[in-house]
Amino acid sequence: MMARMRVTDSADEIATGHVLFEVCGPVATITLNRPERRNALSMAANAHLHGLWSTIDADPTIRAVVLTSADCGTFCAGMDLKEAAEIRQRTGKDILDLLADPFYERMRHVQVPIIAAMTGHFTAAGMVLAANADMRVGLAGTQGGITEARVGRGTPWAANMVAMLPQAVMMELVTTAEMLPVERFHALGFVNAIEPTPEAVRAKAAVMAHTIARNAPLSVKAGKAGLLASGDYGANAGYAISKALHSVVYASEDAREGPRAFAEKRAPNWLGR
Numbered sequence: 001m002m003a004r005m006r007v008t009d010s011a012d013e014i015a016t017g018h019v020l021f022e023v024c025g026p027v028a029t030i031t032l033n034r035p036e037r038r039n040a041l042s043m044a045a046n047a048h049l050h051g052l053w054s055t056i057d058a059d060p061t062i063r064a065v066v067l068t069s070a071d072c073g074t075f076c077a078g079m080d081l082k083e084a085a086e087i088r089q090r091t092g093k094d095i096l097d098l099l100a101d102p103f104y105e106r107m108r109h110v111q112v113p114i115i116a117a118m119t120g121h122f123t124a125a126g127m128v129l130a131a132n133a134d135m136r137v138g139l140a141g142t143q144g145g146i147t148e149a150r151v152g153r154g155t156p157w158a159a160n161m162v163a164m165l166p167q168a169v170m171m172e173l174v175t176t177a178e179m180l181p182v183e184r185f186h187a188l189g190f191v192n193a194i195e196p197t198p199e200a201v202r203a204k205a206a207v208m209a210h211t212i213a214r215n216a217p218l219s220v221k222a223g224k225a226g227l228l229a230s231g232d233y234g235a236n237a238g239y240a241i242s243k244a245l246h247s248v249v250y251a252s253e254d255a256r257e258g259p260r261a262f263a264e265k266r267a268p269n270w271l272g273r
Helices: 011-016 043-057 081-091 105-109 125-132 156-163 167-176 182-187 198-213 217-233 235-250 253-263
Strands: 004-006 019-024 027-032 064-069 074-076 114-117 121-123 135-139 143-145 193-195
Touching (some): 027 043, 064 198, 121 125, 143 182, 156 167, 182 193, 193 198
Parallel strands (some): 064 114, 135 193
16 A cells, blocks of 8 residues: 655755654554654654644544654654754743643544654653653663753653553652663563564554554544543543443444454454444
8 A cells, every 4th residue: 555655744844854754554654853863853843743643633544653763773862952952042932832732742642542663762752752652662772761850851741651650660760860771661561562673663563553453443542542541530530431432432333343244254344433
């Protein structure tokens, strides 16, 4: 199936190509593309990423997303601190005050699952992107961390990660600003799989994405939203929200198509309704 490649919506992105966006069948791939800056996120890249989440939600053919980056040894080194310093000197403003979504919160509400294919070290905003993804594939021998304390920045977004990692580990990450091996994140359940090469990381994430895409889209969306609700509101409230979300699933045509296809020994034809 031919891929649909989209690079940018802005003049700055046309010139720099900081973020690439490709849709191939039911899977969209977003690639951070600044290897010369360890895939640090410029203001332009932040703006483009923010817009892409709505683009994905508006396209019913997209069933899963892979978020990856150009090979340079680092998945994402965080925000572009050089650009941040220049903005502070020129305008007197902190770069976060100029971003529409400085902590990538919109990413957490994308309807379809997002898999972070982390082809290198991940820290600062790279860790935020990893945490806001729904699943993660890491590269053997790399490290991840929350290093903001080293440069006088903050970590309000780390509060959400207490539902993903033990509090003692989170306290270690936030206060020491030291990096931990990806193998430890895997042992703690934060990383789903570890692969030996960047190519294998992306391949594993693609297999996961296409496996998701084969399933009933309403079931996948409701399943994702229900789990996130439990993390946000607690088990009892999350369960109530999840039941309400799934009422649409049980009433759908796809809920009838699945058993029918099983009985007829054929692949289901999901309609998403």
